[in-house]
Amino acid sequence: MDQFLFYLFGFLALAGGLLLVGFRNPVSSALSMVVSFIGLAGLFIGLNAYFVGIVQILVYAGAIMVLFIFIIMLLDLNNEKPFQFRSATILGGLAIPILFAIQILGVIQKGPTEHSEKFPPITEETLQQAADGFALKSDGELLPASEQTAIYRSLAHQDSPKLPDTNLIGETIFKHYNMPLQIMGVLLLVATVGVVVLSKRSSKNANTQN
Amino acid sequence: MHTIAWLILGLPLLSATCIHLGFKRNQGLSTIIATSSALITLILSLVLLGNGKDTSTAFTWVGAMGEHFKGIEIGLRIDQLSRGMLIVVTGVGFLVHLFSLTYMKDDRAKARYFCGLSLFMFSMTGIVLASNFIMMFIFWELVGLSSYLLIGHWYQKPSAADASKKAFLTNRIGDFGFMIGILMLWGITGTVTFSELELWSATPAPFNATFLGIALLCVFAGAVGKSAQAPLHVWLPDAMEGPTPVSALIHAATMVAAGVYMLARFFTSVDLEIIAFAPQTIAWIGGVTSLLAALMATQQDDIKKILAYSTLSQLGYMVMAVGLLNAQAGVFHLFTHAWFKALLFLGSGAVIYACHHEQNIWKMGGLRKKMPLTFLTFTIGTLALMGFPLTAGFFSKEQILEAALHQSTPLFVIATIVATLTTFYMGRLLLVAFLGENRSENSHHAKEVGALMLIPLVTLSVLAIISGYPFVASALSPLYEQVGFHFGPAFWASLTALVVGGGFAFTFYRNAETDPLKDKKIALVFRNKFYVDELYAQIVRFGQDCVAAIVHFIDELLIGGLIVGGCSRAAEGIGKLFGRLQSGNLHGYATLFGLGVILLIYITVFVP
Amino acid sequence: MASLNDYLLVSGLLFAIGLAGVIIRSNIIVIFMCLELMLAAASLTLVAFSRFNVSSNGLPDYDGQVFVFFIITVAAAEVAVGLAIIVALYRARQTINVEDLTSMRG
Numbered sequence: 001m002d003q004f005l006f007y008l009f010g011f012l013a014l015a016g017g018l019l020l021v022g023f024r025n026p027v028s029s030a031l032s033m034v035v036s037f038i039g040l041a042g043l044f045i046g047l048n049a050y051f052v053g054i055v056q057i058l059v060y061a062g063a064i065m066v067l068f069i070f071i072i073m074l075l076d077l078n079n080e081k082p083f084q085f086r087s088a089t090i091l092g093g094l095a096i097p098i099l100f101a102i103q104i105l106g107v108i109q110k111g112p113t114e115h116s117e118k119f120p121p122i123t124e125e126t127l128q129q130a131a132d133g134f135a136l137k138s139d140g141e142l143l144p145a146s147e148q149t150a151i152y153r154s155l156a157h158q159d160s161p162k163l164p165d166t167n168l169i170g171e172t173i174f175k176h177y178n179m180p181l182q183i184m185g186v187l188l189l190v191a192t193v194g195v196v197v198l199s200k201r202s203s204k205n206a207n208t209q210n
Numbered sequence: 211m212h213t214i215a216w217l218i219l220g221l222p223l224l225s226a227t228c229i230h231l232g233f234k235r236n237q238g239l240s241t242i243i244a245t246s247s248a249l250i251t252l253i254l255s256l257v258l259l260g261n262g263k264d265t266s267t268a269f270t271w272v273g274a275m276g277e278h279f280k281g282i283e284i285g286l287r288i289d290q291l292s293r294g295m296l297i298v299v300t301g302v303g304f305l306v307h308l309f310s311l312t313y314m315k316d317d318r319a320k321a322r323y324f325c326g327l328s329l330f331m332f333s334m335t336g337i338v339l340a341s342n343f344i345m346m347f348i349f350w351e352l353v354g355l356s357s358y359l360l361i362g363h364w365y366q367k368p369s370a371a372d373a374s375k376k377a378f379l380t381n382r383i384g385d386f387g388f389m390i391g392i393l394m395l396w397g398i399t400g401t402v403t404f405s406e407l408e409l410w411s412a413t414p415a416p417f418n419a420t421f422l423g424i425a426l427l428c429v430f431a432g433a434v435g436k437s438a439q440a441p442l443h444v445w446l447p448d449a450m451e452g453p454t455p456v457s458a459l460i461h462a463a464t465m466v467a468a469g470v471y472m473l474a475r476f477f478t479s480v481d482l483e484i485i486a487f488a489p490q491t492i493a494w495i496g497g498v499t500s501l502l503a504a505l506m507a508t509q510q511d512d513i514k515k516i517l518a519y520s521t522l523s524q525l526g527y528m529v530m531a532v533g534l535l536n537a538q539a540g541v542f543h544l545f546t547h548a549w550f551k552a553l554l555f556l557g558s559g560a561v562i563y564a565c566h567h568e569q570n571i572w573k574m575g576g577l578r579k580k581m582p583l584t585f586l587t588f589t590i591g592t593l594a595l596m597g598f599p600l601t602a603g604f605f606s607k608e609q610i611l612e613a614a615l616h617q618s619t620p621l622f623v624i625a626t627i628v629a630t631l632t633t634f635y636m637g638r639l640l641l642v643a644f645l646g647e648n649r650s651e652n653s654h655h656a657k658e659v660g661a662l663m664l665i666p667l668v669t670l671s672v673l674a675i676i677s678g679y680p681f682v683a684s685a686l687s688p689l690y691e692q693v694g695f696h697f698g699p700a701f702w703a704s705l706t707a708l709v710v711g712g713g714f715a716f717t718f719y720r721n722a723e724t725d726p727l728k729d730k731k732i733a734l735v736f737r738n739k740f741y742v743d744e745l746y747a748q749i750v751r752f753g754q755d756c757v758a759a760i761v762h763f764i765d766e767l768l769i770g771g772l773i774v775g776g777c778s779r780a781a782e783g784i785g786k787l788f789g790r791l792q793s794g795n796l797h798g799y800a801t802l803f804g805l806g807v808i809l810l811i812y813i814t815v816f817v818p
Numbered sequence: 819m820a821s822l823n824d825y826l827l828v829s830g831l832l833f834a835i836g837l838a839g840v841i842i843r844s845n846i847i848v849i850f851m852c853l854e855l856m857l858a859a860a861s862l863t864l865v866a867f868s869r870f871n872v873s874s875n876g877l878p879d880y881d882g883q884v885f886v887f888f889i890i891t892v893a894a895a896e897v898a899v900g901l902a903i904i905v906a907l908y909r910a911r912q913t914i915n916v917e918d919l920t921s922m923r924g
Contacts, residue, residue: 006820010828013862017835017855021842029848033855036832040858043828047869052861052883052890059890064854064897071901072847075908089797093842096804097834103811104830108823110815115822119869126876165880169887172880184891191895198902201909794923796849796916800841 006046012039026072030065037061048122051166122163212267215286218254218296219335221247226328229321237320241311244324248307248331252300259293259686266341266405280401285341287404291478291541294687295338295471298548299464301673303331305666306459309556312662313455313563323363323453330356330460337468342403343392346472350388350432353465354381360460361452373448380445384435391428398422407479426488429476430495437469437525440499444743446522450514454559457514462521462555463548470528470544474689477537493533493617497624500526502740504631508638509727509737512569513558516639520595521551523628527610530621536613541689543606546677550594550603553670557588560663561643564656572724573650574643580656583664585644587671592640594674596633596711597704602678604704611700626703633711641719649723825866832859846904846914850897857893861886 016036023029037060044053108115173181225247229240268285275281307327314320333356336349355378362374396402398417399410433439438446449461460466473492500523507519524547531540562569564581578585594603607629614622648654658664676682683690718726727733735741791802836859839852868882908914 003820006824010824013828014831014835017832017839020848020851020855021835021839026845026848029851033851036855037858040862043825043862044865047825047865048878049865049869049883049886052865052886055887055890056858056861059894060854060858064894067897067901068847068851071905074905075847075914086797089801089842089844092797092801092804093838096801096808096841097838099808100804100811100837101831101834103808103815104827104834107811107815108826108830111823111826115826115870118821120872122876122878130877163877165883168877169880169883172884173887176881177884180888184888187892188895191899195898195902198899198906792923794920796919797841797844804837804841 002046005042009039009042009046012036013043014039027069030068030072033068034061034065037065047119048163049165050163051169127163212286214254214258215267215288215339218251218258218300219286219332219339221251221254222328222331222335226325226332229325229328235321240321240324244328245304245307245311247328248300248304251331251335252304255293255296255300258288259297268341278400282344283342283403284345285403286339287341288339291471291474291689292338294541294545294689296335297686298467298545299331299334299338302459302463302548302552303327303334305552305669306455306556309458309559309663309666310453310455312660313559314453317453319363323360326356326359326363327456327459330360330465334464334468338471341405343395344402346475347385347389347392350436350468350472351385353468354378354385354436357381357449357460357465360456361449363452363456367451370451373445373451377445377449380442381435384432384442387428387431388433388435391425391431394421394425394428398425404475404479411480420487423488426476427491430473430488430492433469433473433529434495435469436472437466437529438522439469439495439526439529440502441742443499443503443522444739444746447515447518447739450512450518454514454555454562457518458552458555458559461518462551466521466525467528467544467548470525470532470540473529473532474537474541477532477535478689489533489535491533493530493621496526496529496531496533497621498526500524500530500628501624501631504628504635505736506739507635508631509725509733510635511572511725513561513571513574513639513643514555514569516571516635517551517554517558520554520632520636523632524551524595527607527625527628530625531610531613534613534617534621536609536617538689539606539609539613542683542687543610545683545687545690546594546602546606546674549670549677550591550601550674553587553591553667553674554595556663556666556670557584557591560584560659560667561588561656563663564659565650566655568650571639571643574648575646575650576644576648576654577656578644581658583658584667587667588644589640590671591674592636596636596708597629598708599705600675602674602676605678605683607704608700611704612698615698615700615703622703626707629704629707630711633708634715637712637715638719641715642722646721822866822870826863829859829862829866832856832862844916846907846916847901849916850900850904854893854897857889861889864889 013036016032016034016039019032020029020036023032037056041053041056041061044050044056225243228243266285266287266289268283270281271284272282307324310323310327314323317323330353333349333352337346337353340346340349358374358378361377362370364370365374392402398421399407401407401410435442446461446466450457452460503519503522503526507516507523510516510519524543528540528543528547531537531543561574561577561581561584564577564584565574568574590601594601597604597607611622611625611629614625677686680690738744791798833856836852836856839855840849843849843852864882864886868880868886869878871879871882904914907919911919913919
């Protein structure tokens with residue numbers, strides 16, 4: 001079943017990409033890109049990366065693609081004419097990715113043999129084991145029940161323990177990558193300011209389309 | 211003794227410097243300074259003559275460096291050769307100064323003239339007193355410079371400026387050979403000082419005789435240039451553009467004799483037995499020159515040109531004598547020739563002055579009656595030149611003919627023919643210029659010249675007669691070997707030459723109004739100096755065209771087109787090439803991007 | 819479950835498709851979308867590696883997923899600014915066809 005799902009979502013991602021490159025209508029391209037992202041999200045979830053998968057849908061497909069479609073609609077674009085493509089461009093555009101794909105194949109084959117093994121699944125014992133790790137104090141004693149973290153509880157004490165990867169990601173970010181997180185905040189601020197500045201109209205050409 | 215010699219050398223230099231730096235505007239003072247310096251040097255030379263010892267003195271100019279270079283010195287060598295030559299130089303020099311007082315009376319640049327004369331006296335004295343070849347070469351060049359300055363005294367005339375340039379350039383060609391010869395000699399013998407050369411030739415180290423012969427020929431090249439032998443004789447007739455006293459001093463008596471003097475120095479320093487083939491060449495060049503010059507002289511119309519060619523011819527005699535290994539005869543002839551040639555030139559100067567600067571002999575005539583004393587002195591000079599018995603020229607010519615007779619019969623024949631021709635053209639000159647009737651207004655109004663001009667003429671004519679006799683010659687002549695006088699073939703040959711030549715001259719030119727021979731084809735060749743000047747002009751032009759073509763090619767095509775143009779075109783091409791990368795086309799940029807990525811992956815991953 | 823190599827292959831192909839789109843298409847907005855596709859392919863690689871690197875307590879190593887989180891954030895900011903630039907460009911040149919925008923030629 002897992003294998004089938006992998007193939008399905010993989011095919012979805014690749015097909016979406018191909019359609020994105022092939023469609024002349026930019027709105028069609030944008031929508032096929034959404035399909036591609038859905039496939040990608042499926043692949044993420046298959047990799048037990050639940051948080052990243054959902055964020056992918058929310059932010060990428062939800063915010064970014066909507067923004068794209070906004071702008072396409074704003075600019076009121078026409079279709080690209082079919083014979084506008086120059087043969088040189090198409091030739092280069094086909095040759096280079098094919099070469100690149102061949103090189104990727106080569107790189108993958110050169111990789112170590114462990115990479116062709118399947119992922120070890122996450123079972124209950126794994127979770128139990130991990131839970132013990134979270135319930136220990138620094139000196140090796142067990143924590144009392146009132147101080148047990150949510151991670152521990154979700155790892156250990158449910159009927160069907162599941163992987164609390166949001167919590168784990170949160171823990172990784174806030175414990176180890178706090179500084180980059182703050183910088184991300186500043187980056188978003190800068191981007192917002194930049195967008196506002198770039199969109200400002202100079203007072204001379206006030207009567208263009210809105 | 212040494213002080214006297216240094217004074218003789220230094221006094222004219224002092225006079226030239228003073229005139230040049232200070233007194234250019236004060237013409238009278240410059241004249242007095244120059245003439246008195248000439249007089250004092252003459253007196254000092256006579257004093258030097260009295261002390262009969264050979265001596266030399268020197269100071270080091272360039273010190274010795276390393277074991278092979280012994281240094282160059284500046285020194286004076288006083289022996290019989292230099293003493294006699296000093297008498298000639300200072301004597302003729304003083305008389306010419308005296309003559310110039312009147313001749314250049316109306317000239318506007320008298321100070322420059324006398325400055326040049328003093329400079330010349332300095333340089334010539336330097337050559338005479340030089341103790342080594344390098345010093346002689348320095349003064350050799352200085353003499354060339356003085357000649358240039360004096361020939362071009364009236365430089366506003368284009369012909370005079372050209373003539374002085376021609377003289378200098380032709381001399382320079384000879385000097386180039388001279389320098390090579392000196393260097394070769396230095397290499398072979400290890401020294402350039404004359405006294406050391408004598409020592410070397412007494413016990414020579416093993417050397418290559420051919421090289422020594424070639425060195426001698428190269429040194430002789432200097433004499434060819436300075437003494438105007440063929441093929442470098444072309445400058446002497448043109449040098450007559452200078453004032454006549456200059457011609458008398460430089461181009462008759464002294465500078466042109468410097469070549470012979472140098473050869474005499476060389477031949478008295480180096481033992482002649484060890485030299486191979488060079489003297490033969492020298493003798494033949496001298497003989498050929500004298501023949502050619504004599505032929506050219508028979509058809510000239512300018513009085514100074516006739517005398518110039520006559521000088522060439524007599525110089526050929528001297529060089530021939532030196533080449534026949536009889537340097538004494540050559541130098542003796544130089545000694546006597548100096549007196550009578552200077553006399554002839556000064557006489558012609560008097561004639562020119564009296565005829566208001568008319569130089570064509572066909573426009574003179576009948577001057578015997580107008581200028582009797584000049585005529586008398588001129589005749590004495592002519593007789594001496596012809597080799598009339600009992601004059602000085604007779605004795606010296608006799609010695610040369612004897613030498614030719616004993617060593618080389620063809621040269622003897624040539625010498626006799628030249629003697630005949632000498633008599634012929636000098637007779638022509640005398641008959642046309644002095645005898646006969648006045649042929650022009652100028653000659654009609656000629657009158658005798660002043661005393662200041664006559665004194666040198668008279669003095670020189672006396673010397674022209676007596677300087678051949680042993681009692682004078684052994685005392686004054688630079689080199690003299692008293693040979694017993696005998697009525698040998700040489701005597702009869704010279705007598706025959708005299709009679710035959712004189713007879714022909716008398717026949718053709720007595721009472722002639724124009725030259726009867728001038729329309730013959732061969733006369734035209736003589737008149738045009740065998741077309742040598744034209745040949746040289748063609749050669750020079752051809753050479754210049756070749757060099758210009760080569761330089762043009764290098765400049766335009768190689769440097770301009772290839773290097774400069776090539777650099778600019780290369781830069782432009784490369785710039786255009788890289789300019790095409792910036793097409794403004796996003797697709798192009800993206801393609802290059804992708805190619806770069808592929809290349810990067812290839813290099814980092816797949817190349818081991 | 820697939821192996822790591824399979825995920826890497828999918829990611830690589832997706833990246834190549836995005837590259838093809840950048841080179842071939844002449845609509846700037848579509849080129850931008852292909853750029854985003856390339857970013858997404860890279861994030862797939864990161865997640866695959868993060869799942870594959872199992873740490874000592876059996877759980878995956880979450881650094882890769884944190885990185886993807888940041889990538890998504892940056893992509894969002896970049897898209898915003900880029901689209902603002904495109905809008906400004908459209909206002910100035912009235913075209914978004916790349917082949918008409920060649921004033922940087924030479």
